Amino acid sequence: MWKMITFFARFYTPFRFVEFLRRTKGKIHFVPRLLAIYYCLRDTDTPKAVKLVLMGALGYVILPFDIVPDIFPAVGWLDDAAVIAAALKFAGAYIKPEHLEKVRHVIPFAKCDW
Template identity: 45%
Template structure:
Protein backbone atom coordinates (compact mmCIF):
# COMPACT_ATOMS: atom_id res chain seq x y z
CA UNK A 1 0.00 0.00 0.00
CA UNK A 2 2.75 2.46 0.89
CA UNK A 3 4.51 1.79 -2.39
CA UNK A 4 1.34 2.88 -4.21
CA UNK A 5 2.22 6.47 -3.28
CA UNK A 6 5.59 6.09 -4.97
CA UNK A 7 4.01 4.53 -8.08
CA UNK A 8 1.50 7.36 -8.23
CA UNK A 9 4.31 9.92 -8.25
CA UNK A 10 6.13 7.99 -10.98
CA UNK A 11 3.06 8.13 -13.22
CA UNK A 12 2.46 11.86 -13.08
CA UNK A 13 5.82 13.40 -12.30
CA UNK A 14 7.35 14.01 -15.73
CA UNK A 15 4.11 15.37 -17.17
CA UNK A 16 3.99 17.95 -14.36
CA UNK A 17 7.67 18.77 -14.83
CA UNK A 18 7.10 19.52 -18.50
CA UNK A 19 4.07 21.64 -17.64
CA UNK A 20 5.85 23.83 -15.08
CA UNK A 21 9.35 23.95 -16.56
CA UNK A 22 10.62 27.50 -16.54
CA UNK A 23 7.81 28.59 -14.22
CA UNK A 24 8.96 27.32 -10.82
CA UNK A 25 12.45 27.97 -9.47
CA UNK A 26 12.43 24.90 -7.21
CA UNK A 27 12.07 22.45 -10.10
CA UNK A 28 15.69 21.21 -9.89
CA UNK A 29 15.09 20.37 -6.23
CA UNK A 30 11.86 18.53 -7.02
CA UNK A 31 13.63 16.50 -9.70
CA UNK A 32 16.53 15.70 -7.35
CA UNK A 33 13.98 14.51 -4.79
CA UNK A 34 12.40 12.32 -7.45
CA UNK A 35 15.73 10.67 -8.21
CA UNK A 36 16.40 10.23 -4.47
CA UNK A 37 13.00 8.55 -4.14
CA UNK A 38 13.94 6.08 -6.89
CA UNK A 39 17.36 5.33 -5.41
CA UNK A 40 17.47 1.79 -3.95
CA UNK A 41 19.77 3.09 -1.18
CA UNK A 42 17.12 5.53 0.10
CA UNK A 43 15.22 4.02 3.06
CA UNK A 44 11.51 3.39 2.59
CA UNK A 45 10.53 5.96 5.22
CA UNK A 46 12.49 8.67 3.39
CA UNK A 47 11.05 7.54 0.04
CA UNK A 48 7.53 7.85 1.42
CA UNK A 49 8.25 11.31 2.84
CA UNK A 50 9.61 12.41 -0.53
CA UNK A 51 6.66 10.80 -2.33
CA UNK A 52 4.28 12.73 -0.07
CA UNK A 53 5.91 16.04 -0.98
CA UNK A 54 5.99 15.22 -4.67
CA UNK A 55 2.35 14.13 -4.55
CA UNK A 56 1.52 17.54 -3.10
CA UNK A 57 3.50 19.15 -5.94
CA UNK A 58 1.58 17.07 -8.51
CA UNK A 59 -1.82 17.96 -7.10
CA UNK A 60 -3.25 21.12 -8.69
CA UNK A 61 -5.74 21.67 -5.85
CA UNK A 62 -3.79 22.36 -2.70
CA UNK A 63 -3.66 25.15 -0.10
CA UNK A 64 -2.93 27.74 -2.79
CA UNK A 65 -4.20 26.34 -6.10
CA UNK A 66 -1.55 26.29 -8.81
CA UNK A 67 -3.78 28.25 -11.19
CA UNK A 68 -2.92 31.43 -9.23
CA UNK A 69 0.18 32.55 -11.09
CA UNK A 70 2.96 33.70 -8.83
CA UNK A 71 1.45 32.58 -5.53
CA UNK A 72 0.17 29.22 -6.71
CA UNK A 73 3.45 27.41 -6.21
CA UNK A 74 4.54 29.06 -2.94
CA UNK A 75 3.04 26.29 -0.83
CA UNK A 76 4.55 23.65 -3.11
CA UNK A 77 7.96 25.31 -2.72
CA UNK A 78 7.58 25.31 1.06
CA UNK A 79 6.74 21.61 1.11
CA UNK A 80 9.66 20.76 -1.20
CA UNK A 81 12.04 22.87 0.94
CA UNK A 82 10.86 21.18 4.14
CA UNK A 83 11.40 17.71 2.70
CA UNK A 84 14.82 18.67 1.38
CA UNK A 85 15.75 19.68 4.93
CA UNK A 86 14.28 16.50 6.41
CA UNK A 87 15.77 14.12 3.84
CA UNK A 88 18.96 15.99 2.97
CA UNK A 89 21.24 13.06 3.87
CA UNK A 90 19.50 10.94 1.23
CA UNK A 91 19.78 13.50 -1.57
CA UNK A 92 23.09 12.71 -3.17
CA UNK A 93 25.13 14.86 -5.51
CA UNK A 94 24.32 12.23 -8.13
CA UNK A 95 20.60 13.05 -7.78
CA UNK A 96 21.25 16.77 -8.15
CA UNK A 97 23.47 16.17 -11.18
CA UNK A 98 20.80 14.03 -12.84
CA UNK A 99 18.30 16.84 -12.27
CA UNK A 100 20.66 19.38 -13.85
CA UNK A 101 21.35 17.04 -16.76
CA UNK A 102 17.64 16.50 -17.35
CA UNK A 103 16.87 20.20 -17.26
CA UNK A 104 19.83 20.97 -19.51
CA UNK A 105 18.84 18.41 -22.12
CA UNK A 106 15.15 19.30 -21.89
CA UNK A 107 15.86 22.98 -22.42
CA UNK A 108 17.93 22.22 -25.49
CA UNK A 109 15.23 19.94 -26.93
CA UNK A 110 12.17 21.97 -26.04
CA UNK A 111 13.66 25.39 -25.42
CA UNK A 112 12.23 25.54 -21.88
Protein backbone atom coordinates in the same frame (compact mmCIF):
# COMPACT_ATOMS: atom_id res chain seq x y z
CA MET B 1 1.09 13.88 9.96
CA TRP B 2 1.83 10.46 8.44
CA LYS B 3 -1.81 10.21 7.39
CA MET B 4 -1.51 13.44 5.43
CA ILE B 5 1.79 12.34 3.87
CA THR B 6 0.33 9.02 2.74
CA PHE B 7 -2.72 10.85 1.36
CA PHE B 8 -0.58 13.04 -0.89
CA ALA B 9 1.77 10.16 -1.75
CA ARG B 10 -1.18 8.51 -3.54
CA PHE B 11 -1.07 11.26 -6.15
CA TYR B 12 2.55 10.56 -7.07
CA THR B 13 3.47 8.32 -9.97
CA PRO B 14 6.52 8.69 -12.21
CA PHE B 15 4.20 9.29 -15.17
CA ARG B 16 2.28 12.05 -13.37
CA PHE B 17 5.56 13.63 -12.31
CA VAL B 18 6.88 13.73 -15.89
CA GLU B 19 3.55 15.11 -17.12
CA PHE B 20 3.66 17.77 -14.41
CA LEU B 21 7.16 18.82 -15.51
CA ARG B 22 6.01 18.91 -19.11
CA ARG B 23 3.01 21.11 -18.23
CA THR B 24 4.94 23.59 -16.11
CA LYS B 25 7.75 23.93 -18.69
CA GLY B 26 10.08 25.74 -16.36
CA LYS B 27 7.46 28.12 -14.99
CA ILE B 28 8.53 27.27 -11.46
CA HIS B 29 12.02 27.89 -10.16
CA PHE B 30 12.26 24.81 -7.95
CA VAL B 31 12.28 22.21 -10.75
CA PRO B 32 15.91 21.24 -9.95
CA ARG B 33 14.85 20.50 -6.38
CA LEU B 34 11.96 18.39 -7.65
CA LEU B 35 14.34 16.41 -9.80
CA ALA B 36 16.74 15.88 -6.88
CA ILE B 37 13.83 14.55 -4.83
CA TYR B 38 12.81 12.32 -7.74
CA TYR B 39 16.31 10.83 -8.08
CA CYS B 40 16.57 10.32 -4.33
CA LEU B 41 13.21 8.58 -4.38
CA ARG B 42 14.41 6.22 -7.13
CA ASP B 43 17.60 5.34 -5.21
CA THR B 44 17.54 1.89 -3.59
CA ASP B 45 19.64 3.19 -0.66
CA THR B 46 16.93 5.62 0.42
CA PRO B 47 14.94 4.27 3.41
CA LYS B 48 11.25 3.56 2.88
CA ALA B 49 10.11 6.19 5.41
CA VAL B 50 12.10 8.85 3.56
CA LYS B 51 10.69 7.65 0.24
CA LEU B 52 7.17 7.99 1.64
CA VAL B 53 7.85 11.61 2.66
CA LEU B 54 9.35 12.36 -0.76
CA MET B 55 6.40 10.76 -2.53
CA GLY B 56 4.07 12.82 -0.36
CA ALA B 57 5.93 16.01 -1.28
CA LEU B 58 5.86 15.26 -5.00
CA GLY B 59 2.22 14.21 -4.78
CA TYR B 60 1.39 17.51 -3.08
CA VAL B 61 3.13 19.48 -5.83
CA ILE B 62 1.52 17.47 -8.62
CA LEU B 63 -1.97 17.91 -7.17
CA PRO B 64 -3.33 21.17 -8.65
CA PHE B 65 -5.76 21.79 -5.78
CA ASP B 66 -3.98 21.95 -2.46
CA ILE B 67 -3.95 24.50 0.37
CA VAL B 68 -3.36 27.36 -2.09
CA PRO B 69 -4.46 26.21 -5.58
CA ASP B 70 -1.82 26.48 -8.30
CA ILE B 71 -4.22 28.36 -10.57
CA PHE B 72 -3.35 31.57 -8.68
CA PRO B 73 -0.21 32.99 -10.31
CA ALA B 74 2.89 33.04 -8.08
CA VAL B 75 0.97 32.68 -4.80
CA GLY B 76 -0.25 29.22 -5.74
CA TRP B 77 3.32 27.90 -5.91
CA LEU B 78 4.43 29.27 -2.52
CA ASP B 79 2.96 26.41 -0.51
CA ASP B 80 4.44 23.92 -2.97
CA ALA B 81 7.88 25.50 -2.58
CA ALA B 82 7.54 25.28 1.21
CA VAL B 83 6.64 21.58 1.01
CA ILE B 84 9.63 20.91 -1.25
CA ALA B 85 11.94 22.81 1.11
CA ALA B 86 10.66 20.78 4.06
CA ALA B 87 11.10 17.51 2.14
CA LEU B 88 14.66 18.45 1.21
CA LYS B 89 15.44 19.31 4.81
CA PHE B 90 13.98 15.98 5.96
CA ALA B 91 15.79 13.91 3.31
CA GLY B 92 18.91 16.04 2.93
CA ALA B 93 21.26 13.33 4.18
CA TYR B 94 19.98 10.94 1.51
CA ILE B 95 20.40 13.25 -1.46
CA LYS B 96 23.71 12.15 -2.90
CA PRO B 97 26.12 14.01 -5.19
CA GLU B 98 25.15 11.62 -7.99
CA HIS B 99 21.53 12.75 -7.67
CA LEU B 100 22.66 16.34 -8.11
CA GLU B 101 24.82 15.31 -11.07
CA LYS B 102 21.76 13.80 -12.73
CA VAL B 103 19.90 17.08 -12.14
CA ARG B 104 22.78 18.99 -13.76
CA HIS B 105 22.70 16.57 -16.68
CA VAL B 106 19.00 17.32 -17.29
CA ILE B 107 19.26 21.05 -16.50
CA PRO B 108 22.88 22.07 -17.19
CA PHE B 109 22.70 25.48 -15.53
CA ALA B 110 20.78 24.35 -12.46
CA LYS B 111 22.04 25.62 -9.15
CA CYS B 112 22.23 22.67 -6.77
CA ASP B 113 23.72 24.45 -3.78
CA TRP B 114 20.86 24.10 -1.39
